[in-house]
Amino acid sequence: MNIPLTLIGLKLGYKTTNKNEKAMEDCGALWQEYMGGFVPNKIPNKINGNTYAVYFEYDGDHTDPYSYFIGCPVEDGTEVPDGLDSITIPAQNYEVVTAKGKMPDCVAEAWRDIWQRDIDRAYGYDFEIYRGNMDWNNAEVEIYLSVKQ
Secondary structure, eight states: OSSSSEEEHHHHHHOOGGGGHHHHHHHHHHHHHHHHHHHHHHOOSSSSSOOEEEEEEOOSSSSSSEEEEEEEOOOOOOOTTTTEEEEEEEEEEEEEEEEESTTTTHHHHHHHHHHHSOOBBBBBBBEEEEOTTTTTSSEEEEEEEEEEE
C-alpha cells in the first residue's frame, strides 16, 4: 500500500463517540449520505474501486471523541470537487485485523474485539478497506490500526 495516501470523500461534520452507540448512528448516517449521494461517482482520478472508512483526530483513546471520513484513494494532486472533502493518511505502523462475515455486523464485532485486546495503539489514522466487489453477506474487511513502534 502506498502511504501516505490521499482520499476524497465525505468527512463527518463533527466528532463522534463510541459512547451510547452514537458512532454507529453518526457513521451509519454518513455512509447513507455517501452511497445515496453517489459520492464515489463524483470522485476523479480514483486509484481503484475501494472505499476507505477512516477514524482519526482522536481526543484520547477509543472511548473519547474522534473524526470520521469515508472516501476513495486518488492520485496525488487530484483537485477536490465542490462539496467533497479530502484527507491524507500519513505513514504509520499498523496492525491489521480482518473482519469476516455479514455486513455491517462483522465490522462492529471486530471493533468490539479490538477494544478488548491488548494492542499498543497509537490512535493516529485507523481505517477499514471495503473492496469494490465485496459480497455484503460474506464480507472480508481489513481494519488497519495505527500502533506505536
